[in-house]
Amino acid sequence: MALFDNYEIWWITGAQLLYGGDAVVAVDAHSKEMVDGLNNSGNLPVKVVYKGTANSSREVETLMKAANNDNRCIGIITWMHTFSPAKMWIHGLQQLRKPLLHLHTQYNAEIPWDTMDMDFMNLNQSAHGDREFAHICTRMRIRRKVVTGYWKDEETQKHIAVWQRVCAAWADAQDMLIIRFGDQMNNVAVTDGDKVEAEVRMGYHVDYMPFSSVMPYFDAIKDEDVDALVATYFKEYDHDASLEDKSTEAYRKVWNSAKAELTLRAVLTDKGAKGFTTNFDDLGDANVDVTGRGFDQIPGLASQRLMAEGYGFGAEGDWKSAALYRSLWVMNQGLEGGCSFLEDYTLNFDGKNSSILQAHMLEVCPLIAEQRPRLEVHFLGIGIRKSQTARLVFTSKPGTGVTATVVDLGNRFRLIVNDVECIKSKPLPKLPVASALWIPMPNFEVGATAWMLAGGTHHSCFAYGVTPEYWEDYAEIAGIEMVHIEKNTTLENFRRDLRLGEVYYMLNKSLC
Numbered sequence: 001m002a003l004f005d006n007y008e009i010w011w012i013t014g015a016q017l018l019y020g021g022d023a024v025v026a027v028d029a030h031s032k033e034m035v036d037g038l039n040n041s042g043n044l045p046v047k048v049v050y051k052g053t054a055n056s057s058r059e060v061e062t063l064m065k066a067a068n069n070d071n072r073c074i075g076i077i078t079w080m081h082t083f084s085p086a087k088m089w090i091h092g093l094q095q096l097r098k099p100l101l102h103l104h105t106q107y108n109a110e111i112p113w114d115t116m117d118m119d120f121m122n123l124n125q126s127a128h129g130d131r132e133f134a135h136i137c138t139r140m141r142i143r144r145k146v147v148t149g150y151w152k153d154e155e156t157q158k159h160i161a162v163w164q165r166v167c168a169a170w171a172d173a174q175d176m177l178i179i180r181f182g183d184q185m186n187n188v189a190v191t192d193g194d195k196v197e198a199e200v201r202m203g204y205h206v207d208y209m210p211f212s213s214v215m216p217y218f219d220a221i222k223d224e225d226v227d228a229l230v231a232t233y234f235k236e237y238d239h240d241a242s243l244e245d246k247s248t249e250a251y252r253k254v255w256n257s258a259k260a261e262l263t264l265r266a267v268l269t270d271k272g273a274k275g276f277t278t279n280f281d282d283l284g285d286a287n288v289d290v291t292g293r294g295f296d297q298i299p300g301l302a303s304q305r306l307m308a309e310g311y312g313f314g315a316e317g318d319w320k321s322a323a324l325y326r327s328l329w330v331m332n333q334g335l336e337g338g339c340s341f342l343e344d345y346t347l348n349f350d351g352k353n354s355s356i357l358q359a360h361m362l363e364v365c366p367l368i369a370e371q372r373p374r375l376e377v378h379f380l381g382i383g384i385r386k387s388q389t390a391r392l393v394f395t396s397k398p399g400t401g402v403t404a405t406v407v408d409l410g411n412r413f414r415l416i417v418n419d420v421e422c423i424k425s426k427p428l429p430k431l432p433v434a435s436a437l438w439i440p441m442p443n444f445e446v447g448a449t450a451w452m453l454a455g456g457t458h459h460s461c462f463a464y465g466v467t468p469e470y471w472e473d474y475a476e477i478a479g480i481e482m483v484h485i486e487k488n489t490t491l492e493n494f495r496r497d498l499r500l501g502e503v504y505y506m507l508n509k510s511l512c
């Protein structure tokens, strides 16, 4: 998880000098022990760095400013060992621009009934100290995560770990560049939106790159590098032996796919981009079959493989999904199960087991594959380049997962999250694409209805291991609305929540 090694979380212990220097020394020692304990638990993906006790307004403000300016610091954990009068946190909290987790815990687990005296009480005041701190956060409308639990408990550590992963994704998004190869698919509403507001609210930047600017990268790709990548394909994926016959069109299509992948990777690397979108109506030179310059097919295989590498991807110009997928991939590092960009493809009515096939014309990430992906070449009659097209074909692992999307409602972004149950899919011999099959929670009817009432896209970003808690943390950090469709969702309550959201965001202009 090299990505997480670039980051650290700062721990600040709240205290005050009322109880004397000895108390602060003890607070300091306890804090160090707790931070070491967390780091040695093996449950936290990002290192926690103890930054000492904060005993005054000036100390708090100094620490918060330092956190803002430190690129390694992606979030702050605060904990009040003693009572820490919260007015001393006001100026620091006004400054803080990094995610905040307030940990409500205590150094010792149980009350030492027989020995507890006032010296002990002067030290162990989290019970009321954390409430004082929480009050000022709420009073100041500071967005944060509150984790309550004993610091040695795995459950507590897991809540912190979730937030750490989201902090990493958030930090990663703040210098994220998404490149659009081609514009949005014409006339499509749900994948479009306000790119300026997206950068203000979620941090990432979206640029357009015309295909003419891609061509120099294409021209610079060496044939031997393409040959090597094709050899990698044949090694990594199942395929018909005939596909290796260099005299066939199918082989040429695989070879051209590999060149497209190298081209896209070269552009993304050169620009420092973390994600991209494609558009099947914009693939460069229309005379590619004559000139040999440009993409002779939709670069679906390239998109599949680049997604697996962690590049954000959205089809048809869907830059919001590209950015969200990248963040999901970051959060998902080291978790069980993969993640993918997916599209609601077609419905399967089957009573209580009614489900939705998730696929795309090509671009599904092999990280969610149940079996070794199969490299195949088939005709794809869509878009500007109707052509034999290489792709990876597979079905996805059964199991529970969560899918998410962001839509632009005009006055705000809404994150829509749906728990789903992936069930056994079947091969599609006449439609050879990668796919998943799921039942949205609480069932097909309510899940799909709620998703549409919320204005959800047909594109979403899915993972097996990234639970709704991750998305709650993400929405809290970003300050965007989140609606969650899950096993207890009823349409009556969900409609009410949507209406309440309209009022809340109308009144809360700072979040719009």
Ligand code: MN
Binding pocket: 315, 316, 343, 360, 459
């Ligand atoms: Mn699509």
